[in-house]
Amino acid sequence: MNQSILFSDDVQWNEETQTILFSAQxxxxxxxxxxxxxxxxxxxxxxxxxDADALRVFEEYRFDVEEQAEALIEDEEFNASGEIIIN
Known part of the structure; x- marks a missing residue:
């Protein structure tokens, strides 16, 4: 794992987009x-x-999610708002 990318524990459900939101630095x-x-x-x-199911599954697969996000960040696959979206 690339140590220059750090993930925080600020995980939350976004009802509008039906996604789990988290941040990296x-x-x-x-x-x-x-x-x-x-x-x-x-x-x-x-x-x-x-949302409870989504948060539970996110925690179970957190390592995989962070690995995917890290790859997208390294490849600079940001959307127009500068966010990373894992679909």
């Missing part, structure tokens, strides 16, 4: 990251029916 820059329910369902092989 690279060279002092705060990067907002989103992981879609569909990605979590694909990874877990289960169905997410509410």
């Amino acid at each position: 690279q060279m002092g820059n705060l990067i907002q990251c989103h992981v879609a329910i569909s990605w979590l369902e694909s990874e877990s092989g289960g169905v997410i029916i509410n």
